[in-house]
Amino acid sequence: MIGIFYFSATGNSLYISQKIREKMGGKIIYIPTYTGNGSEFDKIIVVSPIYSAGLPVHVYDFLPRLDKEKELYIVLNYGGMVGGADYFAYEYARQNGLNVKSVFALKMPENYTLTFTVPNFYLKRVLESADKRIERVISKISRGEPALPKKKRTKEKIYYKNKANWHLIGERFSVSEDCIGCGKCVGLCPAQNISMENGKITFGNVCVACLGCYHRCPQKAIRYLRKKKRDRYINPRIDENLIGKNLD
Numbered sequence: 001m002i003g004i005f006y007f008s009a010t011g012n013s014l015y016i017s018q019k020i021r022e023k024m025g026g027k028i029i030y031i032p033t034y035t036g037n038g039s040e041f042d043k044i045i046v047v048s049p050i051y052s053a054g055l056p057v058h059v060y061d062f063l064p065r066l067d068k069e070k071e072l073y074i075v076l077n078y079g080g081m082v083g084g085a086d087y088f089a090y091e092y093a094r095q096n097g098l099n100v101k102s103v104f105a106l107k108m109p110e111n112y113t114l115t116f117t118v119p120n121f122y123l124k125r126v127l128e129s130a131d132k133r134i135e136r137v138i139s140k141i142s143r144g145e146p147a148l149p150k151k152k153r154t155k156e157k158i159y160y161k162n163k164a165n166w167h168l169i170g171e172r173f174s175v176s177e178d179c180i181g182c183g184k185c186v187g188l189c190p191a192q193n194i195s196m197e198n199g200k201i202t203f204g205n206v207c208v209a210c211l212g213c214y215h216r217c218p219q220k221a222i223r224y225l226r227k228k229k230r231d232r233y234i235n236p237r238i239d240e241n242l243i244g245k246n247l248d
């Protein structure tokens with residue numbers, strides 16, 4: 001059986017994982033709650049967003065734990081710029097002794113929209129064309145065709161610099177008077193960085209910058225730097241309640 005391991009805050013990586021499972025079968029597993037090493041699977045596919053030309057903290061911590069014998073396929077997705085993340089991920093996996101067969105990078109709708117707005121027509125266009133890109137990747141994985149990224153000037157430094165500062169994003173979030181105290185953000189945060197005390201939401205200092213709380217608050221009550229931006233993104237082709245779940 002194939003193990004499809006994913007990290008996702010706004011559903012793009014889950015959507016890709018579901019497409020892979022539709023064509024190839026397998027089990028979908030949410031990385032932050034998985035404690036094993038993948039040895040129960042014949043083949044491992046990791047589906048992850050690109051963060052600052054690198055990987056999310058959870059994926060970065062998860063890869064070295066994986067069974068080194070298993071064939072590993074990494075499917076990254078990004079909103080605008082790969083920035084060498086595919087090569088970075090390949091090198092990182094290789095340095096950790098993993099049996100990397102392929103690394104892909106796929107364009108999906110952008111969710112790093114704290115300071116700018118992506119027009120809806122563009123998000124729609126990217127999403128509409130995504131299936132073709134996903135299918136190409138799936139057929140390469142199915143054929144077992146090796147596809148390794150070429151060495152390029154990576155943005156490793158940007159990645160490490162941002163990673164070291166991601167926890168600070170939590171300090172820049174605040175909750176507006178629209179908050180109804182539903183606690184959804186507390187439950188979905190993969191880093192357990194959000195708590196509710198006496199009905200009031202507070203952010204801790206271990207934010208991983210996934211932006212799940214920001215995008216998925218039903219009241220759009222979570223604000224970044226107190227900006228009154230209203231645009232939020234959740235992949236419209238998935239059931240949002242499945243983000244963070246394992247799917248058999």
Ligand SMILES: Cc1cc2nc3c(=O)[nH]c(=O)nc-3n(C[C@H](O)[C@H](O)[C@H](O)COP(=O)(O)O)c2cc1C
Nearest residue numbers: 008009010011012013049052053078079080081111
């Ligand atoms: C902290 C953070 C950093 C990001 N960095 C990049 C980046 O360097 N390049 C890029 O093209 N997209 C970047 N993105 C956008 C996501 O990679 C993209 O929207 C992805 O599809 C989101 O996946 P998800 O819906 O599964 O969470 C970033 C998003 C976040 C939250």
